[in-house]
Amino acid sequence: MLQIKNLTKIYDGGVKALDNVSFDVPDGQFLAVIGLSGSGKSTLLRCINRLIEPTDGQILWNGEDITKASPEEMRRIRRKIGMVFQHFNLVHRSKVITNVLAGRLGYINPAWSLLNRFPKADMEKALKQMERVGIADKADHRADELSGGQQQRVGIARALMQDPEMILADEPVASLDPVLAHSIMKHLEDINDKDGVTVLCSLHFLDLVHRYADRVVALNAGQLVFEGMPNEIDDKKFKEIYGRDAERVG
Amino acid sequence: MDDKNKKASPWKSLQFGLAILAGLVVYAYGFQITKVDLEDLRSERRQESLSRVMRALARPEIFEYEQQEEIINTPVYVTCPASGAPTIAEPDKSGPYLIATPACANPGETVQVEGFNFAPNTNGPLRFIPGSDPLNNVALGRDNVQTDADGHFSYEFKLPDRPSDDVQYIRATLRQNVGAPHLTQTARDTWEKIIETVFLALLATTFGTFLAIPLSFIAARNLMKPVKSPLASIALSILGWPIGIVIGFVIVRWIESLSSPFAGNILINLFAIIVIPILVSFGLRWALPQEEITKPSSRLQTARLAVLALTVMVAFFGLFQLASLSTNLGAIGTTALGTFGFLGNFLFQVGDIVSIITPALGGIAAGATLSSFMGRLGQRSTEKLSTANVKIFNLVFSTLAGATAIGLIGQLVRSLYLVNNLLYTLWGPVITGALLGFLLALFTKPKDTLPTGMVIYYVTRTFLNGLRSIEALVMAIVFVIAVGIGPFAGVMALGLHTIVSLAKLYSEQVESIMAGPLEAIQATGANRLQTIVYAVIPQIIPPYISYTMYRWDINVRMSTIIGFVGGGGIGFLLQQNINLLNYRAASAQMFAIAIVVASMDYLSSVLREKYV
Numbered sequence: 001m002l003q004i005k006n007l008t009k010i011y012d013g014g015v016k017a018l019d020n021v022s023f024d025v026p027d028g029q030f031l032a033v034i035g036l037s038g039s040g041k042s043t044l045l046r047c048i049n050r051l052i053e054p055t056d057g058q059i060l061w062n063g064e065d066i067t068k069a070s071p072e073e074m075r076r077i078r079r080k081i082g083m084v085f086q087h088f089n090l091v092h093r094s095k096v097i098t099n100v101l102a103g104r105l106g107y108i109n110p111a112w113s114l115l116n117r118f119p120k121a122d123m124e125k126a127l128k129q130m131e132r133v134g135i136a137d138k139a140d141h142r143a144d145e146l147s148g149g150q151q152q153r154v155g156i157a158r159a160l161m162q163d164p165e166m167i168l169a170d171e172p173v174a175s176l177d178p179v180l181a182h183s184i185m186k187h188l189e190d191i192n193d194k195d196g197v198t199v200l201c202s203l204h205f206l207d208l209v210h211r212y213a214d215r216v217v218a219l220n221a222g223q224l225v226f227e228g229m230p231n232e233i234d235d236k237k238f239k240e241i242y243g244r245d246a247e248r249v250g
Numbered sequence: 251m252d253d254k255n256k257k258a259s260p261w262k263s264l265q266f267g268l269a270i271l272a273g274l275v276v277y278a279y280g281f282q283i284t285k286v287d288l289e290d291l292r293s294e295r296r297q298e299s300l301s302r303v304m305r306a307l308a309r310p311e312i313f314e315y316e317q318q319e320e321i322i323n324t325p326v327y328v329t330c331p332a333s334g335a336p337t338i339a340e341p342d343k344s345g346p347y348l349i350a351t352p353a354c355a356n357p358g359e360t361v362q363v364e365g366f367n368f369a370p371n372t373n374g375p376l377r378f379i380p381g382s383d384p385l386n387n388v389a390l391g392r393d394n395v396q397t398d399a400d401g402h403f404s405y406e407f408k409l410p411d412r413p414s415d416d417v418q419y420i421r422a423t424l425r426q427n428v429g430a431p432h433l434t435q436t437a438r439d440t441w442e443k444i445i446e447t448v449f450l451a452l453l454a455t456t457f458g459t460f461l462a463i464p465l466s467f468i469a470a471r472n473l474m475k476p477v478k479s480p481l482a483s484i485a486l487s488i489l490g491w492p493i494g495i496v497i498g499f500v501i502v503r504w505i506e507s508l509s510s511p512f513a514g515n516i517l518i519n520l521f522a523i524i525v526i527p528i529l530v531s532f533g534l535r536w537a538l539p540q541e542e543i544t545k546p547s548s549r550l551q552t553a554r555l556a557v558l559a560l561t562v563m564v565a566f567f568g569l570f571q572l573a574s575l576s577t578n579l580g581a582i583g584t585t586a587l588g589t590f591g592f593l594g595n596f597l598f599q600v601g602d603i604v605s606i607i608t609p610a611l612g613g614i615a616a617g618a619t620l621s622s623f624m625g626r627l628g629q630r631s632t633e634k635l636s637t638a639n640v641k642i643f644n645l646v647f648s649t650l651a652g653a654t655a656i657g658l659i660g661q662l663v664r665s666l667y668l669v670n671n672l673l674y675t676l677w678g679p680v681i682t683g684a685l686l687g688f689l690l691a692l693f694t695k696p697k698d699t700l701p702t703g704m705v706i707y708y709v710t711r712t713f714l715n716g717l718r719s720i721e722a723l724v725m726a727i728v729f730v731i732a733v734g735i736g737p738f739a740g741v742m743a744l745g746l747h748t749i750v751s752l753a754k755l756y757s758e759q760v761e762s763i764m765a766g767p768l769e770a771i772q773a774t775g776a777n778r779l780q781t782i783v784y785a786v787i788p789q790i791i792p793p794y795i796s797y798t799m800y801r802w803d804i805n806v807r808m809s810t811i812i813g814f815v816g817g818g819g820i821g822f823l824l825q826q827n828i829n830l831l832n833y834r835a836a837s838a839q840m841f842a843i844a845i846v847v848a849s850m851d852y853l854s855s856v857l858r859e860k861y862v
Binding site: 014019050051069071074075076077078079081082083085087088089090091092093094098102103105106108109110111113114116117119120121155161162168178202204 | 429534538539540541542543599629630633647768771772773774775776777779780783784785788789791792
């Protein structure tokens with residue numbers, strides 16, 4: 001169970017990216033986070049694994065306050081939270097297999113990382129995860145040789161290497177075409193269904209939300225403006241979330 | 251407002267005119283200061299010297315021939331003897347001969363000398379040999395005489411002011427190249443020195459690069475900015491450094507004393523360096539398990555720590571044995587290998603270097619370990635203790651850390667400036683430091699984190715910028731004093747300059763990497779070291795290679811002049827030959843430099859294309 005309580009983030013310049021946001025996510029849920037660009041979706045997701053330090057509020061995960069965790073505790077917490085990014089964030093010049101193995105870094109003794117050594121079990125695990133997302137044949141390619149869809153699969157495999165209990169997906173399909181978008185979303189759905197991993201996924205397209213999400217939270221200018229089922233978003237709600245001038249597409 | 255700006259107002263034209271006028275004044279003053287004067291260039295004397303030098307430079311002294319000389323004399327009288335025109339014996343016309351007409355004249359009068367039957371197309375000087383003092387000859391004219399295809403020449407000159415009653419001579423020394431050309435001594439010296447130059451640059455670049463890489467990480471803003479720690483942690487890690495360094499140094503010296511009885515025995519050396527790596531690898535594997543899902547018990551942790559410490563000590567023993575082995579083998583190799591004795595010498599020197607830097611290495615390693623351990627202790631205390639207790643903790647340790655840090659700087663000042671006043675070098679700094687630490691602890695909130703990373707960043711940057719502004723040539727002067735005249739001083743000077751300038755260039759590359767992968771690796775739970783290894787290093791490899799090449803290029807060019815101040819390399823020869831006005835030799839060296847620099851440029855561009 002993930003509980004966000006009164007989460008506020010004010011950036012150095014005074015921009016209020018999150019304004020007193022509170023909601024709960026039960027274990028195993030597929031939660032979509034929607035809202036305009038700049039409404040605070042990315043900030044919210046990054047506050048959960050503290051890539052961004054929240055200014056105020058609490059994030060309780062299984063009863064433990066993430067915002068209070070020490071660097072060592074944070075390492076232990078982060079390795080249970082996989083993250084998938086809009087721009088994939090792969091290390092371009094490294095091999096695909098290395099990018100996937102990087103998901104194990106939170107478990108590995110840092111001294112061995114200096115030598116670029118991973119345990120054999122991790123190598124096997126990496127191959128298995130790559131097979132699962134359908135890129136097993138690309139293991140020895142450089143990451144930047146892959147197409148966008150393939151790169152995002154590497155990103156997912158990397159997150160899976162962490163044995164995650166939760167995956168934060170920050171607009172995972174915004175840089176992909178609709179066909180690829182569905183295939184990536186299906187992988188996330190599969191992970192959510194079969195492995196029981198909680199997924200928090202920010203999305204732009206409502207049809208994807210309807211198709212994949214169990215529940216939706218919506219942000220507007222840092223404030224939580226909607227919380228409910230995907231099919232509850234009618235035209236009125238839509239205008240509330242996206243502003244009066246917005247038109248529905250797709 | 252916009253419209254007004256677009257219009258050409260008289261005020262704007264005036265401003266423009268004034269700006270041009272000011273520019274003219276600046277350049278006029280510049281001409282005055284730099285003494286721009288083409289009058290000198292037009293003077294015949296200058297042009298003559300210039301063309302002489304240019305001609306010498308155009309003919310680098312690289313090849314030479316064995317020369318055959320034909321030396322022929324013809325008698326001449328200065329002035330004509332009182333007894334009337336002298337009778338000159340008919341020269342032997344079977345070989346080369348000279349005829350001077352007239353055969354007697356007063357000083358300053360023009361005499362024509364003709365040569366016959368010489369070897370065709372040879373040249374050489376014409377000299378006047380005084381009869382009374384044959385060694386004190388006088389060159390006639392600036393140029394050499396040159397025979398034509400028939401071996402004939404004719405030359406007019408003014409007789410020098412050397413009157414004598416005796417017969418005097420005019421001598422033609424015509425030289426002819428024989429055999430195949432061969433390298434001059436200059437060419438051989440140049441070759442030797444240019445090799446020295448290239449290797450000087452290579453060593454300086456290698457050492458510089460190795461040390462610049464870690465420095466570049468702590469001089470990169472994006473890596474250092476997130477580094478923040480509470481005061482307790484900072485204070486304890488500052489205290490940890492000196493204590494750790496002393497402990498490490500003492501322990502490693504003790505290990506060295508254990509190792510030294512076996513230093514001379516090659517068999518023991520060999521045995522040690524075979525067995526110890528195996529032991530160390532077992533120790534490390536046990537003490538540092540690759541992956542751990544659950545937290546180990548504290549007893550296991552203690553045992554691991556002990557094994558780790560023991561392993562490191564054994565490793566240091568192995569390092570000393572390795573140094574001894576290298577020194578021993580080197581000493582044998584230097585004499586036994588003959589031409590390849592330099593390999594032996596290399597081994598010997600490497601062994602020596604290892605044995606010298608190992609205690610320092612041990613000190614630094616122990617310092618870093620203790621400092622990070624104590625830092626973590628501080629971090630943990632800040633988390634666990636109550637705010638009031640943290641405040642007390644901070645006050646005590648911050649005071650101690652301040653006193654220690656500034657006190658140590660005081661000691662440095664003492665050794666540098668030879669101030670022998672304990673008030674200035676010990677008590678003053680200690681009290682100042684303690685006060686500063688105390689005030690810092692007093693005015694910061696106990697659990698606040700301080701931007702440690704940015705402080706380190708600024709200190710490193712200042713240090714780098716300061717050292718970078720000192721030219722390598724100036725550094726070489728200092729190192730010549732430290733290690734003596736020779737290429738080693740040049741290596742040190744160029745190496746130091748390479749460290750500071752590369753560290754800056756590298757760190758700028760680190761600052762410009764993509765933040766995305768960094769974020770992704772952090773999100774997996776990787777710690778700072780892992781983030782650097784997996785997200786930063788892969789991204790900076792291409793620019794690092796490219797900058798290293800560029801630096802090697804610069805170092806080759808720098809090493810050609812570092813010899814001017816005694817830093818070894820070809821610059822020494824070049825400067826010597828310029829000072830001796832031996833322009834043909836200097837030209838050979840300039841050509842060598844040009845060839846090396848141009849080929850370095852080519853090589854580095856090929857390599858860059860291939861790897862970047």
